[in-house]
Amino acid sequence: MHPLEGLLILGCGGHARAVADVALALGVKHLCFVDHQARPDETCGAFPVRRSWDEDLSQGWSVMPASGDGARRQAQCDWVEKRGWPLATLVSPTATIGFGSTLGAGTFVGHHAHVGPLASVGMGCVVNTGAIVEHESTIGDFTHISINAAVAGRCHVGQLCFIGAGSTVIDGVKIADGVTLGAGACAHRDLAEPGVYVGVPTRKLIKCSLAC
Template sequence: MTSPSGLLILGFGGHARAVADVALMSGIKELRFIDVNARPNETFGPFPVLPSWDEAPSAGWSVMPASGDGLGREAQCDWATKRGWALATLISPTATVGFGATVGPGTFIGHHAHVGPMASVGTGCIVNTGAIVEHECLIGDFTHISINAAVAGRCHIGRLCFIGAGSTVIDGIRVNDGITLGGGACAHRDLDEAGIYVGVPARKMTGKSPV
């Protein structure tokens, strides 16, 4: 995969900084951050943080959605594609992507992450630092597989899901759209109903307690 010569990063939160780190390690030389909350003259090292951007990116540049929130990344991807601007696919040089695996536009694969053979990761996703998406998994658009989470083989994770830090989804499990699996939780059965699931085994939260 050919790296762009420059990257327009949408946002300047924590995930945007992780995007910048992977971009620089991947050999991308020029970065611009776009964030409506940018302070005057704000920078990330030598790279400017700007409150807005109206012109098309220069030749050889592409755009990376960098909201940590799935709905935010969906909106950022929509904003860029409506303008005809190319979305980057950013994969850390320390990550591994297996034979026959596919990674969609606007998706970030972090340091030391692994996407197994024949897996499919959708548009605008995050497979964060040290996360594992094993063989033949399907990861829906705008889903975040957080740091050190493990999604075992042949799982189907829906769109706009959040799989929390250090959590586990065991082999063959289906997690429907919009579900959050809390940090350290273990999904040992299909998660069908929208909501937040916590614990080992994972149970749905109702009010302040899992049921």
Template sequence: MNSPLGLIILGFGGHARAVADVAMALGVKHFRFIDSNARQNETFGVFPVVPRWEEDLPDGWSVMPASGDCLNRSSQCEWILNRGWPLATLVSPTATVGFGASIGPGTLIGHHAHVGPMASVGVGCIINTGAIVEHECDIGDFTHVSINAGVAGRCHVGRFCFIGAGSTVIDGLCLHDGVTLGAGACAHRNLDTPGVYIGVPAKKMTGKALD
């Protein structure tokens, strides 16, 4: 997978900085961050943070959606594509991607992450630092598998899901679109409705109660 000559990163929050860190590890040397809340003369090292971008995209550059929020990242991808700009796909040099795996545009595979053989990761996803998506998994568009989370083999995870830090999805399960699995939780059965699930085993939150 070729690295872009330069990168525009949408946003300047924590995830945007993680994106830049992976890109720098890949040898990308030219950046611009676009953030509507940018302060005057704000920078990330020597790289400027600007509130808008009104120029043409330089040759060889691409653009990365960098919101940690799944819905916002979807909107960022739409904004990029509406301008006819290419979505970046970044895979850390310390990550591993197995035989036959596919990674969608606009996706970040973080440092020390692993995507197993024949797995499929959709558009605008985050497979964050140390996360594992094992063999033959299908990860839907705009889903975030957070740091040190594990999705065991042959799982289907829907679109706009958030798999929290250190959580686990047991082998062969299906998670509905819009599922949030809380940090440290363990999904031991299919999660068939959207919502927030916490605990070991994971149970759905309803107001202040658990189903």
């Protein structure tokens, strides 16, 4: 695999900056951010931020979806694939990747994160700074494992989930597609329905009408 010469980063929010930081740590020299809200002549650090990208991608460049939101990352991946451009997979040099594990295209593994042996992380995922996905766990496409969250061994986390900062998924737990687990929460049992879950032990939030 040839080293990246340049990286086109889709977005310029907080997660996009984390992506840039890992890319620079990997020795990528050329970065460009694309964000439809970019101001004229805007830069991020020493790198340009453009409102759009209409030309071909230079040889040796790849593209990284860099929204923190899973549905937006999915749309970014679709946009890249329709153009036939390569999606990057970025792994920080301080992260650890276990034997037999797999990472999908467009997936980001941040500084000091860990993906355990025989784990499977899907397309367009985020395993953020200090997060853990342990042995034989599966993470569905476009899911975000936030900073210092821990997914213990042999878990299944569905697609388009958000596992909040510092939260824990206990060994063997299965989480449905579209679940948000709040910061610091503990999923000690299967979460079979999409929704927002919080607390220790976790409970599903219920929105009440004014008539409640």
